[in-house]
Amino acid sequence: MKNYCIILLWLLTIAAYAQPVVMTTSLDHPESIASDGKFLYATLIGKQLAPTAKDGDGGLCKLDLSGHVIDMHFNKEPLHAPKGTTLIGNILYIADIDRLVAIDLSTGKKVDVIDMAATGSVFLNDIAAKGDSVLFVSATDIGRIFKVSLAKPNTVHALPLPKLLGPNGLVYDAKNNTIYVAGLDRSENPAGELGVITFRTDTCHYETLTDARGVFDGIQMIDANTLIVSDWVSIKLLQSRLLKINLRDRTYTELYKNTDAADIYYDKKKKRIIQPGLRDGAVWQYPLK
Numbered sequence: 001m002k003n004y005c006i007i008l009l010w011l012l013t014i015a016a017y018a019q020p021v022v023m024t025t026s027l028d029h030p031e032s033i034a035s036d037g038k039f040l041y042a043t044l045i046g047k048q049l050a051p052t053a054k055d056g057d058g059g060l061c062k063l064d065l066s067g068h069v070i071d072m073h074f075n076k077e078p079l080h081a082p083k084g085t086t087l088i089g090n091i092l093y094i095a096d097i098d099r100l101v102a103i104d105l106s107t108g109k110k111v112d113v114i115d116m117a118a119t120g121s122v123f124l125n126d127i128a129a130k131g132d133s134v135l136f137v138s139a140t141d142i143g144r145i146f147k148v149s150l151a152k153p154n155t156v157h158a159l160p161l162p163k164l165l166g167p168n169g170l171v172y173d174a175k176n177n178t179i180y181v182a183g184l185d186r187s188e189n190p191a192g193e194l195g196v197i198t199f200r201t202d203t204c205h206y207e208t209l210t211d212a213r214g215v216f217d218g219i220q221m222i223d224a225n226t227l228i229v230s231d232w233v234s235i236k237l238l239q240s241r242l243l244k245i246n247l248r249d250r251t252y253t254e255l256y257k258n259t260d261a262a263d264i265y266y267d268k269k270k271k272r273i274i275q276p277g278l279r280d281g282a283v284w285q286y287p288l289k
Contacts, residue, residue, distance in 0.1 A: 020256065023067025023274070023283045028059065030276030030283060032126075032218075032263035034085040034092060036105055039064060040265075041074070042276055042283060043082035043094060049278075051081045052097060052122045058082045060094070060103065067283050074108045084126030084169070084263055086135065088150075093135060095124040100137065100148065114154050119146060126218075126263065128170040128179060136179055138167040145170070145181070145197070159197065161206050166192055169219035169229070169263060180209070182216035182229055190215045194229060194245065194252075210250045212243065218264035218275065222288065228273055232261045242273065242286060255289055 029045040039062055046057030058079035062071040079101060082094045091111065094101045098121060102112035116124060121139035128136045135148040136159075143163035149155040169182035177199050185192035194209040194216060215232035222228055227245040229252075240261035245252045260277030266288075267274060273286040 019287075020259070021285045023285050024063060024069055025280075025282045027061060027072075027276070027281045027283065028057075029278055029281065030061070030262065031083045031278055032085050033265035033274050033276055033283065034087050035065075035265060035267065035274075036087060036090070037269075039070065039105075040067070040274065040283075041085070041092060041105070043079075043085060045081045045083070045278075051083070054080045054097060056080060058096065060092075060108070062108075063283070067285070071108070075103060075110070076108045077110045083124070084138070086127040086129045088129050088132050093127050093129070095127055095137060098122050098124060100124070100127070100135070114148060114156070116146065116148075116156055119144070119156065119158070125168050126170045128172040130172050130174070136170055136172060138170050138181070140166050140168050140184055143167065145179070160203055161197070164195070164206065168192075168217050171219050171221045171227070173221060175224065180219055180221065180227055181206075182219040184215055184217060184232075185213075186215060186235055190232075190234070192216045194219075194227075209247075210245060210252055212245075212252050215261075217261050220264050220266040220273070222266055222268075228255070228264060228266060228288075230259070230261045230264050230275060238279070242275070244289075256286055259286070260284065 030042045032043045042061040044059040056078035059073045060075040062074040082096045084095045092103045098117040100114040123141035125138045125140045137146045166184035168184040179197040181195045183192035218230040225247045229243045233239040240259045241257040242255040262276045262278040265274045271288045
């Protein structure tokens with residue numbers, strides 16, 4: 001009987017650990033999560049969910065690894081509607097409407113701004129880094145992905161691809177020199193795709209990765225054969241979910257359903273998916289199954 005109780009307790013502990021956990025609440029429309037391994041950083045669109053308004057209402061929240069807020073407004077200078085992020089060394093690059101803002105995580109101060117207004121986009125969304133000298137930036141509203149050189153003077157060029165449907169989340173695979181793309185389509189019958197961009201000598205090529213269709217947002221690479229993707233499913237019906245994509249056979253499975261949705265971050269050390277809840281203002285932790 002004693003051994004049975006111990007086993008039952010152990011199983012209950014495992015089951016409890018495997019459940020989603022709210023890490024923090026009451027954030028002003030959190031959109032993206034990044035980490036330097038010591039802290040978490042969440043971009044906040046602001047009190048009003050106005051993703052294209054240059055209102056100075058956005059922010060960058062600093063949290064500990066358990067999700068406790070350390071500094072709700074870590075940024076020392078105004079942000080408007082910050083969205084996707086990527087980290088190079090100690091510098092966090094943030095997509096903010098029509099510009100990229102670089103913030104030094106040791107101080108919270110802005111150290112650089114890359115103006116991308118000339119692209120015509122007012123919805124720069126996600127960023128993926130290639131080494132420490134190149135950024136790829138998705139422009140969801142105009143269907144383009146841009147290559148940004150960090151060498152001064154900065155150069156900005158659209159990748160030579162046909163117009164894509166709502167490119168949103170990006171993740172760069174350095175080993176294979178490819179970019180995985182999550183497409184966001186807000187129509188009543190969403191046709192957003194998961195795709196892959198392969199680079200060749202003088203050009204690049206886009207192809208659809210799976211037959212999954214949705215309102216895709218965040219994307220992260222778990223290992224050489226696995227992606228995790230967030231999917232709004234339906235903006236109106238609030239049916240968001242997290243998907244696992246098998247890159248070997250290009251199939252997908254549903255990890256979690258009825259989640260909130262936005263960008264995602266994968267913590268390899270703790271094998272957990274961390275996702276901001278754009279609608280509910282929370283940050284959620286999902287154990288990787």
